Amino acid sequence: MIDRRLSGAYAIAGIGETPVGKLPEYTTTGLALLAIRAAIRDAGLALGDVDGIVADQPNNVPYRAYALALARNLGLRPGYATDIALGGASPIGCVAHAIMAIAAGLCHTVVCVHTQKQATGRAEARRGHLYDGLEDYEEPFGLTSAVSQHATVAARHMHDFGTTSEQLAAVAVAFRKHAALNPAATMRTPITVADVLASRWVTKPLHLLDCCLVSDGAGAVVVTSSERARNLRKPPIYVAGFGLGYTQGPLEMPALTTLGSAQSSAVAYAMSGLRPADVDFAELYDCFTIIPLVTLEDYGFCAKGEGGAFVSDGRIELGGALPVNTHGGLLSQGHVEGMLHLTEAVKQLRGGEVEPERQVPDPRIGIVSGHGATLSAHATLLLTNESPA
Amino acid sequence: MSEQTAVPAGDADSKPFWESCARHAMELQRCTECLRFRYPPRPVCPHCLSDRTAWLPVAGTGTVYVQLGVYPRGKDAPPEPLGLTMVELDEGVRMWSNVVGARADDVRIGDRVRLVYEDVGTAALPRFTLERADAVR
Numbered sequence: 001m002i003d004r005r006l007s008g009a010y011a012i013a014g015i016g017e018t019p020v021g022k023l024p025e026y027t028t029t030g031l032a033l034l035a036i037r038a039a040i041r042d043a044g045l046a047l048g049d050v051d052g053i054v055a056d057q058p059n060n061v062p063y064r065a066y067a068l069a070l071a072r073n074l075g076l077r078p079g080y081a082t083d084i085a086l087g088g089a090s091p092i093g094c095v096a097h098a099i100m101a102i103a104a105g106l107c108h109t110v111v112c113v114h115t116q117k118q119a120t121g122r123a124e125a126r127r128g129h130l131y132d133g134l135e136d137y138e139e140p141f142g143l144t145s146a147v148s149q150h151a152t153v154a155a156r157h158m159h160d161f162g163t164t165s166e167q168l169a170a171v172a173v174a175f176r177k178h179a180a181l182n183p184a185a186t187m188r189t190p191i192t193v194a195d196v197l198a199s200r201w202v203t204k205p206l207h208l209l210d211c212c213l214v215s216d217g218a219g220a221v222v223v224t225s226s227e228r229a230r231n232l233r234k235p236p237i238y239v240a241g242f243g244l245g246y247t248q249g250p251l252e253m254p255a256l257t258t259l260g261s262a263q264s265s266a267v268a269y270a271m272s273g274l275r276p277a278d279v280d281f282a283e284l285y286d287c288f289t290i291i292p293l294v295t296l297e298d299y300g301f302c303a304k305g306e307g308g309a310f311v312s313d314g315r316i317e318l319g320g321a322l323p324v325n326t327h328g329g330l331l332s333q334g335h336v337e338g339m340l341h342l343t344e345a346v347k348q349l350r351g352g353e354v355e356p357e358r359q360v361p362d363p364r365i366g367i368v369s370g371h372g373a374t375l376s377a378h379a380t381l382l383l384t385n386e387s388p389a
Numbered sequence: 390m391s392e393q394t395a396v397p398a399g400d401a402d403s404k405p406f407w408e409s410c411a412r413h414a415m416e417l418q419r420c421t422e423c424l425r426f427r428y429p430p431r432p433v434c435p436h437c438l439s440d441r442t443a444w445l446p447v448a449g450t451g452t453v454y455v456q457l458g459v460y461p462r463g464k465d466a467p468p469e470p471l472g473l474t475m476v477e478l479d480e481g482v483r484m485w486s487n488v489v490g491a492r493a494d495d496v497r498i499g500d501r502v503r504l505v506y507e508d509v510g511t512a513a514l515p516r517f518t519l520e521r522a523d524a525v526r
Contacts, residue, residue, distance in 0.1 A: 136397035137429045140514055141485045142459055142473050152455045152475060159498045204458035204470055204493075250475065251483050252435070256455070
């Protein structure tokens with residue numbers, strides 16, 4: 001039974017971002033510390049006000065206990081600290097765990113962080129990559145990339161529902177249009193559907209421009225009670241609802257065209273009492289173009305199988321009915337495992353924190369998604385700037 | 390088909406699978422309580438939690454569930470994609486493999502396939518061929 005009392009009781013009080021792109025001059029942990037510093041300062045807090053830390057492990061450096069490594073670096077003696085291991089669903093997973101820890105009385109103000117140096121930091125890894133445990137059944141047959149894992153969803157969606165490469169391309173085109181308005185984005189030159197289709201195949205049916213960037217960067221958010229957040233520097237952005245969802249990954253999930261996003265959004269809607277029609281904009285995890293398309297279906301913005309039509313004709317662009325990835329997303333802004341989807345949603349809801357041309361007009365409610373661990377984890381966050389009744 | 394042909398050494402859970410492939414008689418685990426097959430190998434049934442398992446030979450027939458074309462990178466990379474296939478076996482489990490003897494682009498979801506083996510030293514990898522008569526050979 002979802003506890004609806006959680007809805008609106010907790011808020012994001014601060015956000016922090018580092019630059020994204022190729023950042024050889026920073027270390028992975030250095031980026032995390034800079035993002036945490038920025039988020040705590042943004043909230044108007046001091047280090048001593050923070051008593052919880054929840055971290056997502058960097059993809060390029062396998063740590064045994066990353067939150068504890070960060071706590072040591074910050075001199076924190078937290079009431080709650082843990083790592084969340086949900087791949088790209090981790091940033092929202094961190095916020096969910098922060099809320100659960102605060103609700104349990106273990107701490108009152110938690111910093112959630114993700115950092116990675118996938119572009120220039122892989123040499124830092126000393127023990128190789130992180131494992132899914134399926135490598136023996138994948139690598140001998142040539143399955144060695146996240147692109148191929150996600151191409152399964154595209155192939156089945158195209159087969160089952162007639163979704164086209166042009167419709168997938170429309171997703172990349174929309175997010176690039178938004179990135180062009182975002183000085184912090186890595187890829188800012190506008191592209192067309194024809195450009196996407198002309199880009200080289202990586203794993204058919206996905207072209208290069210269907211695939212996200214590989215970046216260095218970090219992001220952090222501060223989570224606390226709404227009561228505390230109201231007395232801080234920035235207006236609180238309330239967590240109206242959150243949800244987590246899981247599948248078994250491509251080999252064993254029942255259908256490749258329904259992700260954990262169906263489960264996670266159902267929980268978030270139930271907690272918040274909100275419906276898709278209440279949502280003003282969406283920041284959706286977009287490792288590959290097919291994923292936000294399927295997420296829109298699973299979230300109830302259109303019926304299953306209609307995602308291809310939904311993303312065409314500018315509906316998901318700024319000025320459209322449901323602007324998606326107003327910062328450019330993983331496809332064009334940069335890849336910090338979805339943490340910057342979260343910070344972007346907060347900026348949109350605060351108002352006045354992004355370039356005027358990419359501000360959603362007077363938004364009240366935004367939905368954020370995370371997706372990861374080879375299609376086996378998904379997370380949904382509903383945020384609002386309206387004070388709970 | 391794939392360029393990567395190394396056969397895993399296997400572990401306590403998977404050794405019977407790889408050994409059966411080496412004998413060209415692939416076996417999968419079937420739960421002796423709920424009678425459902427499972428793959429990849431593990432000591433506990435994901436349907437009923439039973440630890441009672443029999444290794445049974447498979448019929449060797451299945452259907453293409455997903456067909457992908459992986460484009461290799463590099464100067465000497467072939468222009469043709471390598472086929473990467475998720476096969477749904479008639480036993481009801483899916484496995485990653487490759488359809489051999491056909492261009493990656495000529496294999497389609499729904500195609501019926503039959504199990505074959507590729508010897509690699511004393512081990513073997515399970516692969517598939519198209520049953521379709523018009524398949525490009």
